[in-house]
Amino acid sequence: MSKSSAARQILAEAVNAGAETIPEDARIGTYERWDSLAHLRLLLTIEQKLGRALDADEVVRIESLADVAAILGEQS
Amino acid sequence: MTTRPAGQSIDIATARFRLRTLTPADASARWQDWGKDPQVMGPLNAPVRDMPLNYLANYAASFDNEHRHLIGIFDKASDTHIGFFIIEIDRVHRCATFNVVIGDKIWWGKSVVNETRAALLDHFFERRGVEKAIGSPLARNFPAVFNYKAQGWRHEGTLRGHRLSVNDGARLDQYQFGLLRDDWRKLRKAGA
Numbered sequence: 001m002s003k004s005s006a007a008r009q010i011l012a013e014a015v016n017a018g019a020e021t022i023p024e025d026a027r028i029g030t031y032e033r034w035d036s037l038a039h040l041r042l043l044l045t046i047e048q049k050l051g052r053a054l055d056a057d058e059v060v061r062i063e064s065l066a067d068v069a070a071i072l073g074e075q076s
Numbered sequence: 077m078t079t080r081p082a083g084q085s086i087d088i089a090t091a092r093f094r095l096r097t098l099t100p101a102d103a104s105a106r107w108q109d110w111g112k113d114p115q116v117m118g119p120l121n122a123p124v125r126d127m128p129l130n131y132l133a134n135y136a137a138s139f140d141n142e143h144r145h146l147i148g149i150f151d152k153a154s155d156t157h158i159g160f161f162i163i164e165i166d167r168v169h170r171c172a173t174f175n176v177v178i179g180d181k182i183w184w185g186k187s188v189v190n191e192t193r194a195a196l197l198d199h200f201f202e203r204r205g206v207e208k209a210i211g212s213p214l215a216r217n218f219p220a221v222f223n224y225k226a227q228g229w230r231h232e233g234t235l236r237g238h239r240l241s242v243n244d245g246a247r248l249d250q251y252q253f254g255l256l257r258d259d260w261r262k263l264r265k266a267g268a
Binding site: 028029035036037038039040043044055056057059060063 | 184185186187189215216218219220221222223225226227228231234236249251
């Protein structure tokens with residue numbers, strides 16, 4: 001089953017790629033387009049979506065597309 | 077005081093960069109500008125300030141190249157100084173604490189930190205007797221957190237309210253990341 005469209009879209013925008021090109025198993029350290037600035041954009045967008053700052057436990061947990069979906073409260 | 081320290085200096089090349097011990101002669105307007113840039117200093121929770129050239133020269137001279145290292149990052153193609161590492165060695169416990177600043181924002185998001193830090197990890201693990209590397213980014217320094225994770229460091233803990241913000245006095249969370257020499261060797265064998 002594919003990861004939620006919102007998570008995929010947010011990550012796609014952060015890495016400046018089409019949502020359809022995001023690998024299902026996209027992860028820090030293996031998905032090359034996911035660099036440090038993309039990570040900054042990703043987390044700031046997640047905070048915007050949630051309407052609050054991520055806490056330290058949440059920040060350090062986000063390292064995959066699945067984690068983005070989870071933090072947005074979406075099913076994978 | 078602008079004399080050279082007596083310890084062993086470092087000069088290492090990576091694919092794109094040269095890493096070498098900074099000397100008082102490396103004090104420059106470029107380096108000064110980083111200290112005045114809130115985008116550079118903010119994620120480090122360091123005060124924005126105008127540091128005179130003689131201050132930077134004395135700062136560079138204060139490193140002994142044995143327990144404390146100040147290592148410049150230079151773009152090999154242009155020989156331009158783009159950032160630096162500060163590495164502090166705990167000889168008793170054979171640990172090295174890494175701090176890094178990429179002052180030239182043109183290089184942000186271009187894997188400078190992990191390319192250069194990999195070479196320094198090799199150096200300190202294999203040639204200087206270090207057995208553990210430590211990094212302590214602020215929790216809000218998202219690019220730094222990314223770099224530690226991407227390089228295979230482990231999140232070992234979160235220090236709640238461990239730092240006082242230089243901007244507004246708020247208490248800031250900080251992480252500890254660690255990397256053991258044996259784990260680094262395994263990562264290198266796996267292609268890191």
